[in-house]
Amino acid sequence: MSTVDPALARRRERLRAGTQPRPGWRAWLLVAACAGLWAMFGYGVGDVATYPIATGYLAAPLQPPNQTPALLWMLFVGVFGAMILGFAADAVLGAALGGAGGGFAAFALSLAAVALGLWRGAADRWVRPPHLGFFDAAGSLPWGGGGWLSWTAQYWAPGLLAAISAALLLAAFGARRRHLRRQRRLRETLSQGQRVPGTVTETRHTGIEVGNEPRIRFVTRFVDHLGTERWVSKTGQFDPTRIPRVGDPVQVWFLREAPGDEDRIAVGFGSDQDAEIEERLAAQ
Incomplete structure (x- = not known):
């Protein structure tokens, strides 16, 4: 079992x-x-x-x-x-x-x-x-x-x-x-990057839905390995019942050599973060 x-x-x-x-x-x-x-x-x-x-x-x-x-x-x-x-x-x-x-x-x-x-x-x-x-x-x-x-x-x-x-x-x-x-960038970030906790600070509906899933623009705050507070903006498709809200906890992956490169940052939602990082939450 x-x-x-x-x-x-x-x-x-x-x-x-x-x-x-x-x-x-x-x-x-x-x-x-x-x-x-x-x-x-x-x-x-x-x-x-x-x-x-x-x-x-x-x-x-x-x-x-x-x-x-x-x-x-x-x-x-x-x-x-x-x-x-x-x-x-x-x-x-x-x-x-x-x-x-x-x-x-x-x-x-x-x-x-x-x-x-x-x-x-x-x-x-x-x-x-x-x-x-x-x-x-x-x-x-x-x-x-x-x-x-x-x-x-x-x-x-x-x-x-x-x-x-x-x-x-x-x-x-x-x-x-x-x-x-x-x-490819997402896989590299997940395999080589550092994972830290983050928090959603802003959300905005883009007005677009794909397959009945709204596309949401959200901002996440996290602290990198040097103690610098950073914010990253992402856009993803979400189940209507699981739309992110301000204050939601997330997990953030970034490369230590380029913590400010938004294209190399991934943000994940859910209780099982490794499973929840999917294509829809890739760097965009």
Whole structure:
């Protein structure tokens, strides 16, 4: 019979190893399903836009009927299904890329899927002009800027979404690199640093929540190995029932050779401090 909580032991082991549990194939299936639902939403948008877009590049006799779109249901099924599965997709991508990186990647995934669905929906559903560049079949009423803008929306609109998605993906990988650096610094501080008690002196809600966990900015006071009183500011995600408050005791780890380097300082909460120092409380 063990006298150590197995969950705490596993968390200690992950911290020492510097690894996080990787999502399995079932988790990635949820991400793929979420992307598919966003693509369905994009396809539905392409169908719904068939009539209003056609008024920009077709003469009235050539325009499709102004009636309820046949695939209107795709909008509702796609967006509500994607929003529901989005919580799981955010968690999977967050576990794979880190908190901020996962958020950027989830947004990039949704925009890329919508772009793909919109491109395909416009290609399948939009009415092709009988004479490209002209409102009528006889070619007597040439398009202006508005006509070209309407007809080419099937290309530039998905392209714009795809470009934004690519930028977000680059931001996701950048956030991933920063996350790995923070984790490396945290492991070095925990393994090589000195541990002293500290006290929370200030707290502030940032107004941001990730996975229903608010991000809190807090200030901790501690005394280093030379007897110098110091304050360090950190930001972390917390369970709503365990939000830090002024006066809460904490544990502080710092490097003796650089006690003032905030990036090399870790702050831990909880009764079992070694287990409670997690990624969310890494130097930020």
